[in-house]
Amino acid sequence: MEKNDFFTPEEHKQLIALYRKLLSLSKDTLLKDDCRKLKAHLIKDMSAGTIPRNVFGMNPIIEDIQTAVIVAEEIGMRRASILGIMLHESVEYNLCTLDTIKEEYGEDVAGIIRGLVKINELYDKSPTIESENFRNLLLSFAEDMRVILIIIADRVNLMRQIKDSPNEEARLKVANEAAYLYAPLAHKLGLYKLKSELEDLSLKYTQHDVYYHIKEKLNATKETRDRYIAAFIEPIRKKLEAAGLKFHMKGRTKSIHSIYQKMKRQGCPFEGVYDLFAIRIILDSPLEKEKQECWQAYSIVTDMYLPNPKRLRDWLSVPKSNGYESLHITVMGPEGKWVEVQIRTERMDEIAEKGLAAHWRYKGIKGETGLDEWLNSIRETLESADNDLDAMDQFKLDLYKDEVFVFSPKGDLYKLPKGATVLDFAFSIHSNVGCKCIGAKVNGKNVQLRQKLNSGDQVEIMTSNTQTPKRDWLNIVTTSKARNKIRQALKEIAARQSAFAKEMLERKFKNRKIEYDEAILMRLIRKLGFKTVTDFYQSISDESADINAIIDRYVEMQKRENELHDEITYRSAEAYNMPSPTEPKDYYKEDVLVIDQNLKGLDFTLAKCCHPIYGDDVFGFISISGGIKIHRNDCPNAKELKSRFPYRIVKARWAGKSQGKQYPITLRIIGHDDIGIITNITSIINKEDNILLRSISIDSHDGLFSGMLTVTVDDNAKLEALIKKIKTVKGVMQVNR
Template identity: 30%
Template sequence: MNQEASVFLISDLCDLLEEYLEQDQVREIYRAYLFGAEAHEGQHRMSGEPYIYHPIEVARILADMRMDPQTIIAALLHDVIEDTPAVKEQLSSEFGEEVAELVDGVSKLTQIQFESKAEQQAENLRKMMLAMTRDIRVILVKLADRLHNMRTLGVMKPEKKRRIARETLDIYVPIAARLGMNTIRIELEDLCFKSIYPMRYKVLDNALKRARGNRKELVSKIETSIKHRLHQEGFEGEVIGREKHLFSIYQKIRNKVQTFSEVFDVYAFRIIVDNVDACYRVLGIVHNLYKPVPGKFKDYIAIPKANGYQSLHTVLFGPYGVPIEVQIRTREMHTVAEGGIAAHWRYKTGEAAGSTDHVRAREWLRNVLEMQKSAGDSLEFIENIKIDLFPDEVYVFTPQGSIMEMPRGATAVDFAYAVHTDIGNSCVAVKIDRRLAPLRTPLFNGQHVEIITAPNAKPNPAWLNFVITAKARSNIRHFLKNMQQDEAEQLGLRLLDKALSVYGVSFDEVQERRVSRLLNQYGFETPEQLLVDIGLGGRMAQLVARALMPDEEGKLESVAGEPHSQALVIKGTEGMLVNYAKCCHPIPGDPIMGFLSAGRGIVIHTSNCSNVADFRKHPEKWIDVQWEDEIEGEFPVGLRVDVSNQRGVLAMIAAAVADMGANIENVVMDEREGKFVTMAFTLTVRNRTHLAQIMRHLRSSKQVHKLIRS
């Protein structure tokens, strides 16, 4: 009985394939079915069906998309490497290298185990993305595989159903959306909704069925009205009343806090015409028929979405005041909107290479490959990629007049990295609509954006607080990671040389065999790795120095105190691995001490800082530091000023500070007893002497009653 059903299924698939493939191609696909059926002989799914049912259904989904023969064969054989004795070489000799690579690409996506679910999911997505960059058909087979698995999820336990559905919603649905495959996306979303929230799904489904009967008359009236007006104007467009799918209705109810009736009372129609010119003319006709809602028109034909989607969208005031959503598109746009990248698949004629959505998908995948190279691990990669998988676009203009597509909320720095990585790394300012603006400024539709660069500029770690695109985030992290490694190595060498100065040697003068022995002991491959670890605070330079100089017994006792060793000189312009504590704001001229912090390098505090008492419990992490004699640059410092509560007093203080060549970074005001106001300033000064001059100048004012450094 089961075998007969299987034969019926494959014959059904062959009938479907004969609609668009050659006879010899269909015969080759049938031969692949026989190979797969033999390989899966004796295997059954949890439902009790022969396992071969699943590959046939996956192939049927892809056949509905009109995919090429190699993809259909790969779908029929996608589990043979993983679940049967068959190997890649056997597939290659039987069906060619292309099919073998596709099957191998799909199989490799699920063959690795991890300690945590998050890491496993992240690594699986990472592998999927990399497989896509080699051949995008891998993900099409995987999406069809996941769709059939979701359709047959009913036999599994509720907790497993929820887990698989959640993974599908997190990974596969965004990928389907990014590739423009809306038909698959919508079905996956509804199936996930049904598995994660079965009761909510049931309630919403019943409500939809009840409401549907009451809408038929109005939908029919609007549809007839639009068709009649189109016919009057000489257009024979197809008008379809469409319904929002359940998951979309649920999302709107949940996210916009709307009731079911408010969401469902929006009537949606799709008008399909023959060409682009007709789209715009039909737009004018429907705007003439029903009044448009201001600000609700979107032209995705002139500026397509990232996944190639094109349509005109408008919202109208319909009869009885009901809102009507209308989408206007050509037949070709409709095909792309439903099938996405699969809609233009023509490997045998080579048309795919030139189609707009295919080019866009390739461009996106190139960016994915670039992100993969600079990401530290799978979790960082998935964090970056998920940002790109949920775009809501804005469109801005380059100085040359080209249109750049950016996610909503993207900043000028995101734009700079979108233009080119080198532009992003060296940007220092931005002009938005020909006016200077902060780099963190969010971009909006239609703005003209010009990035200003400088040859020696570097990315700022603070940019990570506001950039939102994956490309910007991954490139900034990659640059800073490399910069931190370089700084850590230089700082580690300075610290180790300082510790070795007790023995009268430098690191370069230590015998190579001693260094090699220590590297083996610590598990490092190169001296540079050891220096980076010291610079990042992972290892104490004094202890490493002891380990390198075991024969110098006479001097071992002096290492901890180092009474005659030189202090580490702080220049004031160090980067990421010499930090100045925000609790005490040390400035040149202050007595200071250094505290080694794991991963952060050296944190500089003033000697009388209130937090130093805690650090005294860990003397092994102190480091003797001193300021260099000549230091250029500005340092933040806190100042608390009690002034008379008079009009213009803040302007007076600001002017006095400016007269002394300092800058106010921040000010917080706290009214006290009506007569006085306490102002907490953060100033930037050159050194302790400069601060003293500012304080003297402020004290000379009658309005200033008390002045202390905070």
């Protein structure tokens, strides 16, 4: 590679080392002229100097090579993916066209670049994906599985490189996104090593003290742990060798993130987590003897150490949908400690570490049935979700689920998420079967729709042509496919019923010779308390509302409005005096709050947990109902909201003027127990303009009083001034909002 001003001296050294490593990893997959053409392309890109650095100041060429190294070394992907990563910047910044790439490197490379460019456009303005772009992100994933793998590798690389970045806000955003989106994705695709790294780094950046506390504890107990592992392994090693098995063994400490999750789940300190490590037995077995030798090793281990039968996990007989195969058993080791033992072959171990790409190589196919079904479910979710937030929530729910395996009466195998019901199974066969399902026979016994299925169940679905989907079915099913199909069917039924009810109402109007005025009907619908016209017609359809009573109310309203119209007296326009404008007390000025990308006039409510007022630093949170709640940045719930639901966070800032709105604020005051202090405080409040004392409650104990004062104020500047004045009162020790 040639030196260029595009790189600092340190980056140039790094570039040479990375480029050599990449060529070494991928030389057996690249074609004869690929290296020469790639080098020429990169030199041209550097010379142009138009490819910008990211928000962390990282060099784009070096970032791409680092990602390509991860893709080649840790996932095992080949030529098209590596070249796609290295060349997509050229296409994105118009230094090269897709047609040129297609001509020089082939359609496979061009297809990957097309997907990467689409995703980079979504990340153009922010280091993380915006919620409104999430649907487009999933669509890009669903088009080509390799694009998902590359983006996961890119996120791993980014997380590795940003540890010293001064851009703390961007780093937190990237870390949160890695935890809620890319780590679950890596888990779903069988990339367990990368998944653990993403989770650990995310914990490191978001909860620094927790991460280093666990890390230090692990380091302190390493020597003891290593001795125990050696003592546990040695007798097993001798027995496996005596049986003539080829193998190697290793002890694997659980990731810091998984230890932290156990501590949280069990409510215990680090010392209370007993299974800090797992022993892995990796057999060098020919393909035809894999299962036989794995079970032979299992027999040897369980003969030596007492097994816990409830903790047996057999993914040999039926692999996970991402291709994962292994035997897991928990046994009682020396000193009465439970130890997890994983038994697998070299082939299975590579699939477990490198996931889908390794599976392709061994199977010689372009995908795995379970993953193809999963991608199809993504497409279905996108097509039927009402909005991006629904799509994201459902997508996340589907990522971490374990699986159960059930059989049809003919012996066909179906994989479903753990907790799936008879109704889920019916919809997994076909949506028509699901919509007409009235129950099932599980292992020959009649069961209801909500019956949960277990691995090994044989299920025969029973249907009826008179059956239709019910709204409470949404509480029974767990799979996104079933939920989407039920929603779709319910919408179609509601639309048919509403059309029939509307036709019936209009026919009644005609029979009674009543003039139909849609404006009057709309006002009546609102007056009757219906939120939507559809709800109104639905009530007529299901007979919860009496159609004749509704027509009588309509006639009354029509008659009253006609009488009022007749009583109007007309005056000359000269006599008109414009009344002075008055604002309702709780009216929000249109320009009082700007949400997200300079949007005004959106419906919002102020969160009751932190009571923000005009002038506070705030952010918006999109609630499940679709409205926006405004929280203060220092709200007690802010950290959890931003960590768990970063895709629902929108920017918000105050603008315009705060006139016309009084905000109730509660102040907690602690001081010496003296009635004179309370008198002085209330006197200060009463002298303030536009600040009213709404309520006060006092509690005295051990010579101190604690008071809760509720005042109304129109902005935080006046509130801060009031707090300063109250603090000057003799005897006041503390004032908190």
